[in-house]
Amino acid sequence: MHLLELGTAVPDPMAPYREVDRSSPRHECWVAAHMVAGLDGTTAVDGRVGALSTSPDQDLFRDMREIPDVVLVGAETVRLEGYGPVRLSDDSQARRRNRGKADTPPIAVVSRSLDLDPAASVFADAPEHAPTMVVTCAAADPGRRAEVEEFATVIEAGEDRVEPIAAVRALSGRGHGVVLCEGGPTWLGELVAADRLDELLLSISPVTGGDPLPVSVTPPGADMARFDLKGVMAESGTLFLRYEAAVGRSATDERSDR
Ligand SMILES: NC(=O)c1ccc[n+]([C@@H]2O[C@H](COP(=O)([O-])OP(=O)(O)OC[C@H]3O[C@@H](n4cnc5c(N)ncnc54)[C@H](OP(=O)(O)O)[C@@H]3O)[C@@H](O)[C@H]2O)c1
Known part of the structure; x- marks a missing residue:
């Protein structure tokens, strides 16, 4: 056991995240997830994340989007949070250009139902250089799929459901080497269960209460996954x-030692 003490102030809170080498993923590409939770593990209050996110967490959420080639998100989060396209500061865009990336990353929405509104900002306001993608499965309704193809790039990954490995492989095949998953917990649980989560950025807000929705919803039968702590920072109680x-x-090996 070690006591953690507050160290020196970090002038640029993004620096520790920018410095991570994501060039050698364990699988097809590097998949990071960014989530915020209350002390009790809740990830939403009345179906929205806003009440959980402190000001420094909001800053980090916005600035982290400088890192990935694509932002991957479950359809329910897109619907409930009213997602729009990624917007970055001029400085963030310049840093991306220096690294040979597009000014902003596109969003990829995971959906089987394809219950998606073409007028939603995530589709209607997507910039030309980063059109929003929809990742779906072969079993999706063909009529709906044809409609969605009118306003988004549709990627098929899986038969009855979107298979996380196929989804990540498809994104990697399009040249997306770093994927940032912004949830929600159901889709994140699928990625974790498929051993496709390389990095988890988890903000813990100093509040309790909210919806009984954990950071990651583990699908039935999935094994435990184990992670190593690589960094800790604190600001305003978060x-x-x-x-x-x-x-x-x-994780199974670890448990059997006890
Ligand atoms: N605290 C945080 O950091 C954070 C982050 C994100 C979201 N949230 C909160 O989480 C809640 C929403 O999360 P959620 O877990 O309910 O939903 P979600 O993971 O955002 O989305 C679930 C939806 O994604 C699609 N999906 C997921 N896995 C799929 C698969 N294998 N194949 C095909 N489609 C799949 C389905 O869309 P269709 O229904 O279209 O088929 C499913 O209904 C909201 O309240 C939001 O505020 C919190």
Whole structure:
């Protein structure tokens, strides 16, 4: 056990995240997730994340979007949060250009129902250089799929449901080496269960209450996943934790030692 003490102030809170080498993923591409939770693990209050997110967390959420090639998100989060396209500061866009990336990353929405509104900002306001994608499965309704193809790029990944591995592989195949998943908990749980989460950025807000929705909803039968703590920062009572997937021993191995 070690006591953590507040260290020196970090002039640029994004620096520790920018410095991470994401060029050697364990699988097809590097998949990071960014989530905020209350002390009791809740990830939404009345179906929205806003009440959980402190000001420094909001800043980090916005600035982290400078890192990825694509932002991947479940359809329910898009519907409930009224998602729009990624917007970045001029400085963030310039840094992306220096790294050979588009000014802003596109959003990819995961959906089987394809219950998606063409007038929603995430589709209607997407910039030309980063049109919004929809990741769906072969079993999706063909009529709806044809409608969605009118306003989004449709990617098929899986038969009855979107298979996380196929989805990540398809994004990687389009040249997206770093994927940032912004939830929600159901889709994140699928990615974790498929061993496709390389990095978790988890903000812990100093509040309790809210919806009984954990950070990641584990699908039935999925095994435990284990992560190593790589970074801790604190600001205004909010903890900023950075984990990476543990390589080698599985969570099952760890438990059997006890
Ligand atoms: N605290 C945080 O950091 C955070 C982050 C994000 C979201 N949230 C909160 O989380 C809530 C929404 O999350 P959620 O877990 O209910 O939903 P979600 O994960 O955002 O989206 C679930 C939807 O994604 C699609 N989907 C997921 N897995 C799929 C698969 N394998 N195949 C095909 N489609 C799949 C389905 O869309 P269709 O229904 O269209 O088929 C499903 O209904 C909101 O209240 C939001 O505020 C919190």
